[in-house]
Amino acid sequence: MNKDLERLISLHDLDVMISDLQNKDIQKQEKKLGLSPAAAVVELKKMRSELSLLITRRNRDMYDQLASHYGNAVVPVIHERCSGCFTQLPTAFVASPDRNKRVETCPACGRFIYWCD
Amino acid sequence: MKRPIFSNWSITSVTRKTALAELLKLFSFQKTTEELLLTALETREQAEPTIVHNGIAMPHCRSILVDDFMIAVGKSEKGIPWPGKKVKIIILFITPVKPSGPEEHMKLIKHLAKLLRTDGAEKLLKADSPIEAASILHFTLQESKQNEQRP
Numbered sequence: 001m002n003k004d005l006e007r008l009i010s011l012h013d014l015d016v017m018i019s020d021l022q023n024k025d026i027q028k029q030e031k032k033l034g035l036s037p038a039a040a041v042v043e044l045k046k047m048r049s050e051l052s053l054l055i056t057r058r059n060r061d062m063y064d065q066l067a068s069h070y071g072n073a074v075v076p077v078i079h080e081r082c083s084g085c086f087t088q089l090p091t092a093f094v095a096s097p098d099r100n101k102r103v104e105t106c107p108a109c110g111r112f113i114y115w116c117d
Numbered sequence: 118m119k120r121p122i123f124s125n126w127s128i129t130s131v132t133r134k135t136a137l138a139e140l141l142k143l144f145s146f147q148k149t150t151e152e153l154l155l156t157a158l159e160t161r162e163q164a165e166p167t168i169v170h171n172g173i174a175m176p177h178c179r180s181i182l183v184d185d186f187m188i189a190v191g192k193s194e195k196g197i198p199w200p201g202k203k204v205k206i207i208i209l210f211i212t213p214v215k216p217s218g219p220e221e222h223m224k225l226i227k228h229l230a231k232l233l234r235t236d237g238a239e240k241l242l243k244a245d246s247p248i249e250a251a252s253i254l255h256f257t258l259q260e261s262k263q264n265e266q267r268p
Contacts, residue, residue: 001149013157013180020179020219029226032234033169043164072214076181100149116150116182 001100001114007055008063008103008112012074014051015067018044059103059112066111074112085109120186120225121259124247128193128207134159136197137176140189140209150182154211166199170238174204175229179212179222186225187211190250206241208254229254 020026021037021044030037052060066073075084080094087108093099099115106113123143130136137158141151157178161167169175188210196203208229212222233241237253244250251258 006149006153009153009181010156010160013153013178013182014160016179016181016214016219017157017161020222023219023223026219026223026226029223029230032230033167033175033226035167035169036165040161040165044160047160047164072181074181076184078184116147 002103004056004059005100005103005112005114007051008059008074009114011048011051011055011063012067012072014044014048018048062105062110063112070109070111072111074114075106077113077115082106082109082111082113084111084113089113120188120256122188122190122251122254122256123259124189124250125191126247126250128191128197130193130197131195133162133174133197133199133204136191136193136204136207137162137209140191140207143189144187146182153182154178154180158209158211162199166201168199168202168204169208169229170233172196172203172205172242173208173233173238174199174206175208175210177210177212177226179214179219181214183211183213185213186221188256190247190254190256192244192247192250206250 018041021041027037063073072084075082081088085106085108087106104113125140125143128136128139130139138155141155157180158176161178162176167175191207193205196205210225212225232254240253241250244253248258
């Protein structure tokens, strides 16, 4: 898999983690387990900054724009459709042997897409 | 909450990261998926170790790389440095990122918190088998795909 694509997926999962730990209901449950979600968020945000610097500027900026617009900037392709907007992807696009070896975006919504091979 | 779980009742790893990798192998993911999930779980642990009881860790995250709940329970007789404290039982779970939000993820944490805060944690540490552990957690033990592939 393309390294930038791997980092974009990790960045997305990290953003989900941060968002979850800022969710009041999840915070409440994590505290009941003896965990400290607020402290974890501080550390995760530092890690996020470090990770985002490893992503090429163009993709990083695009990720931030997509995330603020849609909430999710990276989505898997499921049954040859972008799972963000459910648009059927062109056959040539889907059949490409290089899929996941390049950073691809959905031609309809622009989200980063990857194949769960 | 009768969810299927996988188990490894004889974890041989001696570090947190390798123990997480050993448990992730139970799900038989593709290599890249496995590596990315390991990164996510390890990142969470680096931010704050998820030790929820003396001897029990609960590494967890939500990820776009899974489309269903992935739960595994593991046991190490010798204990794994986490890194400050020794962990003998690991309850690992990864939940999918759904448009509906983190509701199901929260429910699972709530379910485990409730069990562990009563006498579940002590029972789990004394459990003799993965079947017993699954029963304590109110889950259903599932045969690992990794084991199924063995001759």
